[in-house]
Amino acid sequence: MSLPSSSPPPSTLILFSFLVIPLVIASASALTASIQSFLLSHGLPGGLFPENVKSFTLDPNGLLEVFLDRPCLTKFESKVYFDSVVRANLTYGRLQGLEGLSQEELFLWLPIKDIIVYDPSSGLILFDIGIAHKQLSLSLFEDPPPCKPPSDSVVKAKKKEQMVSAGLESLR
Template identity: 55%
Template sequence: MSLTLRSCAVPISTPLFLLLIITLLPLTGTATQDNSSDLHKVLHRHGLPAGLFPQSVRSYDLDQTGRLEVHLDRPCLAQYETRVFFDSVVKANLSFGQLKVFEGMSRQELFLWLPVKDIIVTDPSSGLILIDIGLAFKHLSLSRFEDPPICRSHSGLLLKVGGRKGVGFRDQ
């Protein structure tokens, strides 16, 4: 059995055509993975610790430009040095040693929830990771991020990343 493509007059056998499609399919579009351990391997290959995202990762998308989108089971809180809030979808640009321009992750500093902007490992031998929270940089031990944390429900959290939505003074 042979198949002739309209754009070229070269006959291609069905097994060869299927092999060609299977080979080229991963090169098109976005790669979607359904296993959090695969995400941890991707992070490790990019010079980042596996525990940057919690155990509750449902899936992730990583496109050819490095745009990473991580889907969690639900919004939740994890504990590193302080509490960290993860939205149900977290987005960042992934390159070697860095996750930049975060969306969907914030960190508690004293009584404030500040959005995480960047996570950078400049020198793995230093044992430090840099967390950019906009107002300040936090240097933390890489060992805190070796294992993915357990993410707990955020039902007790009154303030979310956007601040005090709907709370304020009313006209009397």
């Protein structure tokens, strides 16, 4: 007398993998599509955030939190660093008080404070990096960019930036 096997037959595993793997891929692409649709419905370009967005939330006060798989680096016109969580106050056409997003300018990593689309028909988007405003073409942000893990030198520069920012905040 043989005891029943506790593992499913190979045909069940093959069928399971054909059903589950496409669902996982579809849900990841649906999330990317949903953040794109969400941004577009709020007057912002759909490709502002990279393709590795895990989830996002919007609280009743307008605080948008976007969660990424990991911190990453991409390029629009210059290099842009995304922390694993990016926060901002969302109003129509604006992300204000951004946290977790920096842009490289002249070998320095500067935090992006605000992203604003004043007039979509102008074809321009404004990035406020504190000391300057930078206007870019909206066409750069049509599709979510691929985002790669940052190099060690970028991670070190970001840590240094955070220490300097913390020191400046304590002086205020």
